Amino acid sequence: MPKPLTVPDLADEVTLARYPFLPQASGWITGMAVKHGIDLDELLEGSLMERSRIRARSRLVDTVDSKDGVEVASIGDIHTEEGRLLEAFSFYYARLVVGASEDERLISRWAQAEAERGQRILAVDLANLDIIANTYLSKIERRTDGVWKMGLADFIELSPKITGPRWRLANCDVEDGWVILHEERVYSSTEKLARLLRERLKNEIQIEALEKMASMDESLAIRLAEPVGMIRGLMADRSAEAVALVGAGEADWPPCMRKAIAELAQGVNVNHFGRVFLAAMARTIGFPPEATVDLFRGAPDFSEATTTYQVGHLYEREYTPSGCGKLKVNHNCAVQPGQDRLCDQPWMDHPLKYVRANQRRRMKEQQATNVSEEDKTGDA
Ligand code: SF4
Known part of the structure; x- marks a missing residue:
């Protein structure tokens, strides 16, 4: 699977809370846990984490119930420290729960729901799309006219999982190893990139949850x-x-x-x-x-x-x-x-x-x- 050799720096806490599955978020979440004294007991049963557990529950219910994936809006304001804690730890707790379920089908469904949420935010988050795309894709660039182009290897890996003729390589414009994600009246270039990224997000979220499952101890x-x-x-x-x-x-x-x-x-x-x-x-x-x-x-x-x-x-x-x-x-x-x-x-x-x-x-x-x-x- 083509991946960037290095992950770009990302320190903005609002962005990390909004996309808690990002590899850049794990160190930040660990730092937040130390800063606020959040250990496993607090996460599972403490009063500080109670709202995070409620939000985690809604993330999990959306996994099963919602056709559009996890609800984008948090129950807190991620422009506050409290809201960021809530969003980040709700994801973390939900991942622990699906890992503890030891049910690979549930894990896959949850990863899909979280990735759909990621896609919907990314499609309108032009300020962060570039850095997040460069976190997950080995070759991605935005042309001066605003159109995105994706490395052929990334496109070949991600597009077969998506249905529809616009995703078939034979119907795409390929130039010097780049696939051009042209603007369409009904599908913008940015929306196409977000859709392709969703496949990579799902894969990464799923891998991490499966790792949690493998390392889950009995207690x-x-x-x-x-x-x-x-x-x-x-x-x-x-x-x-x-x-x-x-x-x-x-x-x-x-x-x-x-x-x-x-x-x-x-x-x-x-x-x-x-x-x-x-x-x-x-x-x-x-x-x-x-x-x-x-x-x-x-x-x-x-x-x-x-x-x-x-x-x-x-x-x-x-x-x-x-x-x-x-x-x-x-x-x-x-x-x-x-x-x-x-x-x-x-x-x-x-x-x-x-x-x-x-x-x-x-x-x-x-x-x-x-x-x-x-x-x-x-x-x-
Ligand atoms: S029987 Fe055991 S599991 Fe059931 S309420 Fe009593 S202590 Fe709890």
């Missing part, structure tokens, strides 16, 4: 179980691939979920909080709505119409399950200290973390089995 993956559950549940809703996508089998369920299911099956009344929790949990781990309704069939007051309506409402509003603290207060926790090894862990504060911890343990066991079987095959 961090578990701490991120709740936002991962939110986005995977949303994907399951949209794709109707449900249980298979999320992959949380019965063996992964936390005791509180099993308890609610068992009680309902035995005709025992489960309180309102427990019912909402169970339905939200089922939605988040990928049950289709009909399967969630089925969980309530044994309830003493079961009504097909009422339960279908309530479950439908909960799915539409994308409820996520409550944490352990609220479940304990509402008498829906199923264990006492010492009864369940995972529930006894100091980090256990959400049933989705329970699911995630079990999934990862199973995955590791499976990998170990595969390795030992390969060893046996090799010995044979």
Whole structure:
């Protein structure tokens, strides 16, 4: 892949916050973390980062829900330090979440959504387009008449991923190793460059998220179980691939979920909080709505119409399950200290973390089995 040998200097903090995926932004984000005392605990749970996590959530939801990629407008003003913190760390947090999902399809979709956002800003950001284009492309220049020309190698790599006759090399004007991105009435030269750049942005954003996934340690993956559950549940809703996508089998369920299911099956009344929790949990781990309704069939007051309506409402509003603290207060926790090894862990504060911890343990066991079987095959 043709790339520039050196990345141009870029120090403007507003630009770095606007394009937090830029390679020049990583040192700046690290500096901001040091300056404001932002460590992993603060990013994941601290009050300073709360708005960043909210913005990250909207970045992730746009990944699944929006046809136009991530919303361009931030919820803060990036001309202030607070707004820049929010924008930069929301990207960073969202990348951690998709990395923790260990779902390459989600990572690809997220990279696509962030790259689409980048394209839309770049198409109108003439002040920075040149430097950003030179960050990602080995040969790019703007002629004196304002028309961009791109090195042939860059164009050949990026254009096949775009549909439409204007992107086919045979239809382009090529001069001395340059492809001229002519102005068109409906497609300006700048818009063409932004569109081509989008392909490179997606690739780079995706590579970095995959690196995060590869280096994700178990405790961090578990701490991120709740936002991962939110986005995977949303994907399951949209794709109707449900249980298979999320992959949380019965063996992964936390005791509180099993308890609610068992009680309902035995005709025992489960309180309102427990019912909402169970339905939200089922939605988040990928049950289709009909399967969630089925969980309530044994309830003493079961009504097909009422339960279908309530479950439908909960799915539409994308409820996520409550944490352990609220479940304990509402008498829906199923264990006492010492009864369940995972529930006894100091980090256990959400049933989705329970699911995630079990999934990862199973995955590791499976990998170990595969390795030992390969060893046996090799010995044979
Ligand atoms: S500690 Fe949390 S995960 Fe475990 S049973 Fe209680 S509420 Fe569920």
